[in-house]
Amino acid sequence: MxxxxxxxxxxxxxxxxxxxxxxxxxxxxxxxxxxxxxxxxxxxWHCLGRQDEISNPGDFFTVQLLDEPLIVVRGDDGEIRVLANVCRHRGMPLAEGRGNVKRFVCSYHAWMYGRDGALLRAARMDNAGFDAKSCRLHGHNVQIWNGFIYCSLNGDAVPFGxxxxxxxxxxxxxxxxxxxxxxxxxxxxxxxxxxxxxxxxxxxxxxxxxxxxxxxxxxxxxxxxxxxxxxxxxxxxxxxxxxxxxxxxxxxxxxxxxxxxxxxxxxxxxxxxxxxxxxxxxxxxxxxxxxxxxxxxxxxxxxxxxxxxxxxxxxxxxxxxxxxxxxxxxxxxxxxxxxxxxxxxxxxxxxxxxxxxxxxxxxxxxxxxxxxxxxx
Structure with missing residues (x-):
């Protein structure tokens, strides 16, 4: 110590x-x-913002939490997710600022992700080792308290009790x-x-x-x-x-x-x-x-x-x-x-x-x- x-x-x-x-x-x-x-x-657990900042499906904003770039997005199911803002192909950021999207499309090689983080399209990825299901964006721990959105980078973090x-x-x-x-x-x-x-x-x-x-x-x-x-x-x-x-x-x-x-x-x-x-x-x-x-x-x-x-x-x-x-x-x-x-x-x-x-x-x-x- x-x-x-x-x-x-x-x-x-x-x-x-x-x-x-x-x-x-x-x-x-x-x-x-x-x-x-x-x-x-x-x-x-870090407060990222208010849940009504992203009221509608596809609404998102981005933040940098320590070394982790994050996308805070409301999904088609109405759930709020905190996704890694890092393309699973070569590590390019997928979004910046705030807005509303139907899909997150990488500006480098056009890999496309759904609002839940699932990989939807990766052009010309025909090799045998490619598995789209294993290439979804990482989802971080999320909890809502009094209208605030919180995230922890520790996957084992215990929610507020x-x-x-x-x-x-x-x-x-x-x-x-x-x-x-x-x-x-x-x-x-x-x-x-x-x-x-x-x-x-x-x-x-x-x-x-x-x-x-x-x-x-x-x-x-x-x-x-x-x-x-x-x-x-x-x-x-x-x-x-x-x-x-x-x-x-x-x-x-x-x-x-x-x-x-x-x-x-x-x-x-x-x-x-x-x-x-x-x-x-x-x-x-x-x-x-x-x-x-x-x-x-x-x-x-x-x-x-x-x-x-x-x-x-x-x-x-x-x-x-x-x-x-x-x-x-x-x-x-x-x-x-x-x-x-x-x-x-x-x-x-x-x-x-x-x-x-x-x-x-x-x-x-x-x-x-x-x-x-x-x-x-």
């Missing part, structure tokens, strides 16, 4: 009232990133699965994937980094830690008294639920903000120790918000993301310093979610280390 991984175990074991952050190398080391890429990231029931119960009144996508965008951020998880999931920075965009609605002083468990954490960004609720939302919402934004993370790489009428989700696709691809979607509840309001919310979130990105990219540079050593974290309501993430990462690491130690 490397010194960084030992430090993770050490800090995760600290008393809850004495939390500490990790040293800068945890976020800058190429060796640490390589370890994460082959373990916690490859084994984890009852361990996340507290988070399910927290979101149930909002009817998260019924929200419809109104905006999707992607961009590269020069930061470590863990930095964005930690930034999004703590309310300590809200009033400082977002004085004009968020402080009026979700000031730091009203942040409250919410439910957490194996694989997730959350906190409530509560609105001040007298602030109008952000939309009406589902009929079962209480007045308290309408007066807050619930921010949650599904580890390793999804963070989201759920309010009465608005759902914003960031899917993080790690590329290198200091580079990520961020896909963010905005969804709304029914017809709660008119078009002008939707456009103003998109603009607001673009500004919020820009503010966070600026800080994280500056911090990424400073984290290379020899003086970027562990520092104390704030209390549970402000940075307790970072400790939850730290503990989860440490547990994942410990679970991987146990068989190695047993073998020795």
């Amino acid at each position: 490397t010194e960084l991984r030992k430090k993770l175990q050490e800090l995760a074991a600290l008393p809850a009232d004495r939390p500490m952050g990790m040293p800068g190398a945890f976020y800058t080391s190429p060796e640490q990133f390589a370890w994460e890429k082959n373990t916690v990231l490859r084994n984890g 009852t361990e996340s029931q507290p988070l399910d119960d927290l979101l149930a009144p909002y009817e998260t699965d019924t929200f419809r996508v109104v905006h999707s965008a992607e961009e590269n951020w020069h930061t470590n994937w863990k930095c964005l998880i930690e930034n999004f999931m703590e309310g300590y920075h809200l009033s400082v980094v977002h004085p004009q965009t968020l402080h009026g609605y979700t000031p730091t002083g009203l942040a409250k830690k919410s439910v957490s468990g194996r694989g997730f954490t959350s906190y409530s960004a509560n609105y001040p008294n007298g602030i109008e609720p952000r939309g009406i939302g589902a009929p079962g919402l209480t007045a308290e639920e309408k007066q807050r934004s619930t921010l949650f993370a599904r580890f390793p790489t999804q963070v989201a903000s759920q309010s009465a009428s608005l759902l914003v989700s960031l899917s993080i696709f790690p590329i290198a120790a200091d580079l990520i691809r961020v896909k963010w979607t905005m969804s709304v509840y029914g017809d709660d918000l008119d078009e002008d309001t939707i456009q103003s919310r998109i603009k607001l979130w673009e500004e919020v993301n820009t503010e966070d990105r600026e800080k994280l990219e500056r911090m990424q540079i400073a984290l290379n310093s020899q003086h970027a050593q562990p520092g104390p974290l704030a209390g549970d309501d402000y940075e307790g979610t970072i400790r939850d993430f730290q503990i989860w990462l440490a547990q994942q690491d410990a679970d991987l280390e146990a068989p190695i130690q047993a073998a020795e």
Whole structure:
């Protein structure tokens, strides 16, 4: 076990009232990133987007998850599949961007695949060793949760279970699965994937980094830690008294639920903000120790918000993301310093979610280390 991984175990074991952050190398080391890429990231469930992004048979979009190019497509049977975006002939990508197709046709030698990944045609393949049935596209593990599409590159990954029931119960009144996508965008951020998880999931920075965009609605002083468990954490960004609720939302919402934004993370790489009428989700696709691809979607509840309001919310979130990105990219540079050593974290309501993430990462690491130690 490397010194960084030992430090993770050490800090995760600290008393809850004495939390500490990790040293800068945890976020800058190429060796640490390589370890994460082959373990916690490859084994984890990653949010790829919303299921209503591909509402009709043939609708698809593409993503790059670690080293795997993927096609997320709705089949003729209505099922959502995540297929390897790699032709079985010579490895050419089959699709890019998003759209709707009847067939996926390779631009190199015109091999044709169905929307379920089956090879339908391969011109002039007459040799005896060719078997079309053995040349279907690989299908990755998929699960749907609250309208989100998740994929794991580990064929043996266990789907979400009852361990996340507290988070399910927290979101149930909002009817998260019924929200419809109104905006999707992607961009590269020069930061470590863990930095964005930690930034999004703590309310300590809200009033400082977002004085004009968020402080009026979700000031730091009203942040409250919410439910957490194996694989997730959350906190409530509560609105001040007298602030109008952000939309009406589902009929079962209480007045308290309408007066807050619930921010949650599904580890390793999804963070989201759920309010009465608005759902914003960031899917993080790690590329290198200091580079990520961020896909963010905005969804709304029914017809709660008119078009002008939707456009103003998109603009607001673009500004919020820009503010966070600026800080994280500056911090990424400073984290290379020899003086970027562990520092104390704030209390549970402000940075307790970072400790939850730290503990989860440490547990994942410990679970991987146990068989190695047993073998020795």
